[in-house]
Amino acid sequence: MKLTTLKAFTPARVLAVSDTSEVDPIARRLRELGFVDGEPVQVVGRGPFGADPLLIQIGFTRFALRRSEADRITVELAA
């Protein structure tokens, strides 16, 4: 499933970050920030307008990601 469809405060794991174009600096930056296979991830907050951006916790670091950015990330529910 996509990270953008994950319910808040539901523990999940990152599967992959997909590039939307041949050179996708946002996807690259996401991987550098630790969005790689197996990392624990959670949605911990949402912006006040249109539930955008999302507040994402990966490991112990929090990131604000726009939905368009977070759409690149696929996750699976943590067992």
Next chain:
Amino acid sequence: MSTLNIALVGNPNCGKTALFNQLTGSRQKVANYAGVTVERKEGTFTAPSGRTVHVLDLPGTYSLDALGADEIITRDACLGRIEGVAAPDLIVCVADATNLRLHLRFVLEIRRLGRPMVLALNMMDAARKRGIQIDTAGLERELGLPVIETVAVTSEGTRALIGQIDRAAPSAPPVSPVEADHSETRRILSASIVMPTRTARTDDALDRFLLNPWLGIPILLFIMFLIFQAVFTWATPLMDGIEAILAWLGGLATQSLPDGLLKSFIADALFGGLGSVLVFLPQIVILFLFILILEESGYLPRASFLLDRVMGAAGLTGRSFIPLLSSHACAIPGIMATRSIPDMRERMTTILISPLMTCSARIPVYTLLIGAFLPSTTVFGVLSFQGLVLFGMYLVGIVSGLIVSWVITISRREKREYPLLMELPSYRLPNLKSLVLGLWERAMIFIRRITGIIFAVNTLLWVLTTFPGKPEGALGPDIDYSVAGRIGHWMQPAFDAIGFNWQICVALIPGLAAREVAVSALGTVYSVSGSDDEISSQLGGLISSQWSLATALSLMAWYVFAPQCLSTLAVIKRETNGWKYVAITAGYLFALAYLAAFVTYQVTMRLTS
């Protein structure tokens, strides 16, 4: 004694700047790298051995991949590839001990440069408090480089680091391949760190409250309201004080001088000119104090998070909110604050629209015109009509800025939207030393850069408004016979279509120094004398009988847009390292000002005739 060059590198939010401040204290200088707008921060300290240590504080980055100017500068500076920057003898990589999962990967990337390095594990106090157990010796073994625990906010916290720096540089560390960075990070983490299952309970609780979908915005508005109250009320006595001191100094310097050119130069150009800008220093310092507190505490990126969607509608991200907010006090600190925007396109757009925000220098002009031309009636029984118009002027500025930003964004060839992708760091208590140094640095930039320009401009304006002198026995104010007066008369036909008479045209020229100077300049043209307040009240009566309503409204519309502030243009030149954006800003603002004044004048003329 030999000198030693070290470079500080690290992720954003690793506490690197606090460490730099702790190491070098006030022995710092800030400049720009040649040709780019990346800040170059350097400082020195003396090690116990007596060696002078030269510290280069490189920009905080998440990687060395050449995505942006910051990354390129960091990589090239570490490798000694920048002209005029000595290759560091030692790289001090700073990592937040509470966030090693993210920061270790960057450590591995820096290690791959193959330079002698040490790792400073910063914020060890916070890590211990959260129950994170770090086996430093194990980490040292795994990484193959010295690891020093530091607490950047106390002086004891850096002693071990200074000791390590003072020792002979370690040999270059081992290198691991790029692809292995994430697996290597995970291996090292599991080998030498024990994380508690839940960390940062405070962050959780604060974020649930401060970023709450319903409460977040009201809390943000309340904080902004407090800041504005402080900027406009606390600053007033200080501003009056500065004005009084400068007036007193000016009087002291000129009292023994005979009336004449020298006296006029010292009183008007020197003290008057510097005073018109220095008077904004208290507002700027108070504004920056609040911004620094919000930045240090970790709230600032949260404000950007809350408002991202609103700014996104104008093609910006939440990051440009703070610079635009600051511009409401004065565009100069606002433009300086755009340094926190990593995307260059977004930063330039923000710089271009900051002069549209209603700065405090416009208020004297607006109050004069509103007071003289608009009825002091009340609306709905409680609201002052004049107050509402003033509030409306603020809205016009904000809305125009957002529209201009939207136009810039859709007219760009590159349609890619600016990324948000922003780390929200843990909440921290602001550190007094960092606050004081940060304030000092910004105040000095303001004073040094701006007074220089202002002094030059004021001298020029003084010459223009003074020479040639009034012929013997001539009537009318002196300024009418000067070069500025002639330019004003000569300009007037071009401004006929927007309803400006020659007096306004003449006053616009000295008004280039700072917007509010136009009020005293109008006073001069209409031969009204006295203190600023007296000028304003007498002038109000005078112009309300001589100007049409259309002219007054047209002048207000002009002041929303016109770049009537050379200091703003000077700071744009400094921040963008060139004249291109100065020309673009001045050009589009003058065009908009003329257009807005034209429409206002013509429409009002039709409606009132």
